[in-house]
Amino acid sequence: MGYPHPAHPRETPILSRHFGDPGARSLEGWRERGGYEALRQALATDPQQLQAVVKDSGLRGRGGAGFPTGMKWSFMKPDGKVHYLCCNADESEPGTFKDREIMRWTPHALVEGVALAAHAIYAETAYIYIRGEFTEPYARVSRAVEEAYAAGILGADAMGSGRRVDVHVHRGAGAYICGEETALMNSLEGRRGNPRIKPPFPAVAGLFGQPTTINNVETLTAVPHIIRHGAEWYRQHGRPDNPKSVGTKLFSVCGNVSRPGLYEVPLGFPFRDFLYDVCGGAPSGREIKAVIPGGSSVPILTREEAEGALMDYEGFVAAGTMLGSGGVIVFDDRQDMVRQIARLTRFYAHESCAQCTQCREGTAWITRIMERIRDGEGTAEDLDTLVSISENMSGKTICVLSDSCATPVLSGLKKFRHEFEARIAPSRSTVAVPGALRAPAA
Numbered sequence: 420m421g422y423p424h425p426a427h428p429r430e431t432p433i434l435s436r437h438f439g440d441p442g443a444r445s446l447e448g449w450r451e452r453g454g455y456e457a458l459r460q461a462l463a464t465d466p467q468q469l470q471a472v473v474k475d476s477g478l479r480g481r482g483g484a485g486f487p488t489g490m491k492w493s494f495m496k497p498d499g500k501v502h503y504l505c506c507n508a509d510e511s512e513p514g515t516f517k518d519r520e521i522m523r524w525t526p527h528a529l530v531e532g533v534a535l536a537a538h539a540i541y542a543e544t545a546y547i548y549i550r551g552e553f554t555e556p557y558a559r560v561s562r563a564v565e566e567a568y569a570a571g572i573l574g575a576d577a578m579g580s581g582r583r584v585d586v587h588v589h590r591g592a593g594a595y596i597c598g599e600e601t602a603l604m605n606s607l608e609g610r611r612g613n614p615r616i617k618p619p620f621p622a623v624a625g626l627f628g629q630p631t632t633i634n635n636v637e638t639l640t641a642v643p644h645i646i647r648h649g650a651e652w653y654r655q656h657g658r659p660d661n662p663k664s665v666g667t668k669l670f671s672v673c674g675n676v677s678r679p680g681l682y683e684v685p686l687g688f689p690f691r692d693f694l695y696d697v698c699g700g701a702p703s704g705r706e707i708k709a710v711i712p713g714g715s716s717v718p719i720l721t722r723e724e725a726e727g728a729l730m731d732y733e734g735f736v737a738a739g740t741m742l743g744s745g746g747v748i749v750f751d752d753r754q755d756m757v758r759q760i761a762r763l764t765r766f767y768a769h770e771s772c773a774q775c776t777q778c779r780e781g782t783a784w785i786t787r788i789m790e791r792i793r794d795g796e797g798t799a800e801d802l803d804t805l806v807s808i809s810e811n812m813s814g815k816t817i818c819v820l821s822d823s824c825a826t827p828v829l830s831g832l833k834k835f836r837h838e839f840e841a842r843i844a845p846s847r848s849t850v851a852v853p854g855a856l857r858a859p860a861a
């Protein structure tokens with residue numbers, strides 16, 4: 420029995436290879452496993468060349484949006500300005516727990532990726548912004564940074580390269596919105612963690628007004644492997660007919676599955692095989708009803724849709740959803756979708772930073788409606804109101820938290836409308852027109 424579950428033979432463990440191996444946590448142990456060789460190589464390489472390799476590898480951001488990493492880095496030029504790298508370790512998306520495991524088991528893998536990326540974008544200073552509740556990951560990463568400084572891997576003369584690389588670890592205070600990149604920067608600057616209007620984009624004016632690159636933990640941890648083994652090696656992982664989605668991806672799986680946990684598979688893996696072979700399907704005697712494949716912000720799939728999907732950016736879009744953060748939430752046939760969706764909308768209403776009217780009012784309003792439908796007190800008109808509010812709060816705000824709240828409502832109503840309708844008492848399903856004559860009660 421290995422890390423919390425045995426590795427499945429169909430996994431391709433690259434980032435997760437040393438999960439469950441406490442020896443990999445220390446600097447010595449990490450070095451014994453080949454750690455910091457990629458950084459040594461990178462520090463002796465021109466940043467533009469590193470940017471080109473990462474671009475060529477096809478790596479895309481693993482934080483949710485899938486933006487090409489090499490392209491993001493190529494916005495950072497040798498312009499003589501102070502540059503910053505931010506590592507987004509805020510991981511608060513419901514259903515997502517992949518970055519947490521990277522930091523718990525292989526903290527030096529992250530430190531190496533962060534230092535390498537800092538050099539590649541002409542930055543001397545990097546910040547790792549860790550979710551406030553992540554007590555153990557914070558301790559592990561802080562310890563790894565201390566060890567790396569003591570060994571001269573970080574600091575004024577990183578690995579004897581003559582280049583300065585400083586890494587600061589910052590612990591958040593538990594706000595989901597601080598995972599949004601510009602809110603994260605505001606929070607790091609000591610301000611309220613509100614997202615900023617873009618443009619300007621971080622590459623132009625980011626942290627402290629300086630050109631900044633922000634990347635997710637998983638993205639940065641993949642980079643040393645690419646530098647060590649080459650872009651072509653990385654591109655081999657994925658389905659041959661889709662060069663837009665390559666490499667492996669960590670998927671965290673929770674909910675009604677026999678084997679929940681964290682799995683690493685190549686992008687393009689068949690979702691049916693993942694759900695049944697790798698994760699063991701629904702617990703005994705049950706049937707999967709619905710799946711959210713990419714963290715709570717992406718559209719819900721029915722079982723049939725999920726079974727036909729391929730696990731990459733394009734495959735999930737073709738199935739009507741998104742890869743997102745790779746947080747797979749499985750619901751079996753016992754689950755009440757109205758209750759589940761109401762729980763999600765309450766989360767977003769609680770986490771809204773309240774700058775935008777559509778989000779502040781919309782998230783609270785649809786939560787009230789969802790909860791009264793859940794409690795059997797909704798009306799048929801509530802369903803139309805839900806659609807109308809959800810549509811009006813999508814695509815109109817500073818960040819996409821507002822859309823994220825609307826998404827499960829819209830996809831839930833589209834795919835599980837019968838469950839909503841079953842919650843509405845017949846006596847409440849007509850419009851009460853003021854002054855209209857009503858038939859006397861029998």
Ligand SMILES: Cc1cc2nc3c(=O)[nH]c(=O)nc-3n(C[C@H](O)[C@H](O)[C@H](O)COP(=O)(O)O)c2cc1C
Binds near residue numbers: 481601
């Ligand atoms: C409300 C909201 C929350 C987010 N939370 C996270 C998060 O916890 N971790 C993360 O890496 N990205 C998060 N993102 C995405 C980031 O804004 C950003 O796209 C990402 O860190 C970029 O890194 P990548 O290119 O490596 O994916 C969030 C976005 C939004 C709108």
Ligand code: SF4
Binds near residue numbers: 771772776816819820
């Ligand atoms: S959409 Fe919501 S969370 Fe995002 S900036 Fe506007 S109010 Fe804040």
